Amino acid sequence: MAEQINGDSLLEMFIFETLQNTEQLEKIILETEKNGGFSDSTINEIFRIMHTLKGSSAMMSYSYISSLAHKAEDLFYYIRENPTVSYNCSRISDLILLCMDYINREIDKIKENNEVNFESPEEVIKEIENVLIEIIANRDNIPTNNIDEPSYNSFxxxxxxxxGCEMENIRSFSIIRDIQEYTKDVTYIPDNVIDNDDTALIIRQNGFAVSFRSDKSYSDLHSLFSRIPFIRDIDLTLIDIEKCTISDSPVKELQEVNSINKITKQQDNQVKTETHQSTSQSIISINVSKLDKLMNLMGEVVIAESMVVENPDLKGLQLQSFQREALQLHKIIVEMQDMVMSMRLVPLTTTFQKTHRIVRDMSKKLDKEVKLEFIGEETEVDKKIIEHLSDPLLHLVRNCIDHGLESEKERIEANKPPIGTITLEAFNAGSYVYILVKDDGKGINKTKVLEKAKKNNLLIKPESEMTDREICNLIFLPGFSTNEQVSEFSGRGVGMDVVMQSITSVGGSVSVDSIEGKGTTITMKIPLTVAIIDGMNIEVGRKHFTIPITAIKESFKPNKDNIICDTDGNEMIMVRGECYAIMKLYKQWDIETRISDLTDGILIMVEQEEKKRCIFADSLLGQQQVVVKSMPDYIRKTKIVEGISGCTLLGDGSISLILDAGWLINSEIKYKKEG
Incomplete structure (x- = not known):
C-alpha cells in the first residue's frame, strides 16, 4: 500500500495525473498507427510519459506500476538512442496499450481502496524484455570506440x-528523483520540500533552485528539463566552464543559490500573508465533490426561495414592494443556478475519443477496415451524465462494427467503399443533448428481428400494427440478440437493454432508425443536467406529483363528448381526431381521491419519441423549478418506486414525487384487465 506522503490530496493528484497520462498515451499510439510508425517526437513523448509514470508511482510506493513503466521507459530509451534499429511498430503499440490497460485497472483498484488485489505485471514486463532483446539482436553493427572517463560540468x-498546478513542493521532490539518475552531487533549495508544506509557497514565489554536476551538454540538459510536466520556465546556467573529473570534490554551494536561500527565508512569513495580485490565473482545478456540494446548496436556495415566495401567510396580502424584490431575487438565483450548472458541464470530446481504442482493437480482430468520424464533439453535458454515457456509447460502437459493418468483400460486392464509416454526432436542442451513432453498414434485418421477437414472445402489439421504428426498437428488449453464435463481442443476449437502462436512468431516451442495406442510426436524447428541472406539479387525492415540463405536450379539461371506451371498457380520449390511452394515477397506485370522473379532473398529455399518453389527475398546482433528490436506498429497493425518478420539496414544505416520463408512456396500465 502506498505511503501517505501528503494525505489524500497527493493521492488524488497522482490518480488525476496518471489517468491524464494514460489518455495521452492512448491518443499518441492510435495516432502513430495512422501515420505508420513512431516519429522522433512521439518516441520522446512516450519516453517522457513513461518516465513520469515511473517517478510518480515510485514516489507513491506503487512498485508494480513503477516497474512496468520503468521497463517500457527502457524500451523507448533504447529506440531513442539507437535511431537506426528496426522494430515492429504494431507489436510495440500493442504492448504499450497493454501497459496502459494494466495501469488503468490498478488505478481503479486504488480509487476503490482495493490495493490488496493488485496483480503482477510480470507477463507484460517479460514481453517487453523479449521485444527489447529482439531489437538489440537486429541492431546495426556499430563499431565501439574506447570511451574516456566522462568529464563533468557544474550547473x-x-x-x-x-x-495553478498546486503542490509545487511534491513536484520539486519528483524532479530531484529524476535528476539524480543522470547527474551527480545534487543540492537544492528549499531542501525540506517533503516535510514542510510551506515550501510550496516559497517555490511558487521564487522557483526551485538546484545545483548539480553532469557530463551532459547544456542543450541536452535543457531539452530534458523542458519535458518535465507543469514547468513554465527554466533558468539553466553553466557555472564552471572548465571541465572536471568525477573524482573532483562536489560543488558545495553556489553564490546565486545562497542568495535565493536568503530571499526565501526572508519572505517566508510574507508569502503566507500577502495576497498575490500579480499571479492571476484563468483556469483552476476543482474537486468534483465540491461542485456537487455547491450544486446541492444551490438546490436548497431554490427550495428556500419557493418556501418564502409561496408562504401561505402571504396569501391575500398586497405586498408590491415584496413582490418586486422577490422577482429581483429570482433573477439573481436563476443566474447563479445557470453559472453553477455551467461549471459542471464538460465536453464530449474525451468520451468520444475513448471509442478510438475499441474501433482499433475490433477492426484488427474482425479484419474490417473502419473509419471513425466525430461531429460536434465539443458539445457539453453535465459530468454526472457523462459518467452514465461512456459505457453505452462504447457498446453501441462495438455493435456497429460487429453487427452493422460488412466485411471488405461484402462491401465491394454491394458497391460500397471498402472502408466502413462510423459517425458520432452530438448537438444541443433546447434542454437536451442529442447523440447520434451512425454506420453505413447493412442495416437491421427487420424480418429477422420480428422472427426472433415472436420466438421469444417479446411482441407487445400485433405485428401488422408495428411501424419500422417500433420493430427496430425491439432490439432494446432484455435478452434480445439476433446473433446465432456467441462471440467475444456479441450473441449473449445482453447489452442493448443495458444501454437503454443507462440512458433512461438519467431521464433520457434511445431510438433506432435503420434502412436495410444503407445503415443504422441510433439516437440518444439526454437532458443537459439532472439536478434541477422545470416541472408541473399535480395533485391526486392528497398526494403531490411532478411531471418534467419537457415531457408535457399539453393539458386540458376533457369534454364528455370526446371520451370513448375500447373493447375492454377502458376510457380513452379523442383529441383532434387522434385517440389516446388514459392512465389514471389514483387507480395505478391505489390513491384515495374524491375525483374519479374524467370531466371533474384534468388530463396532461405526455410525449416521448412520438409516443403519447394522457395522465389523469385531480388538478394542476402550477409550474415550478424543482430540485431533483434521489429516493432513499430503502425505498429504491422496493417495487413501489417503479415510475418514480426522484422526489422534491415544494414551496409549502410538502414532498412531491417526480414521475418518470418514459415510464408514464411505456408502462403497462395495471388496471386494464379489470374492465
Missing amino acids: KVIFYFEE
Missing part, C-alpha cells in the same frame, strides 16, 4: 512551475 537551474 545551476531554477524551475518555475505553471500557475
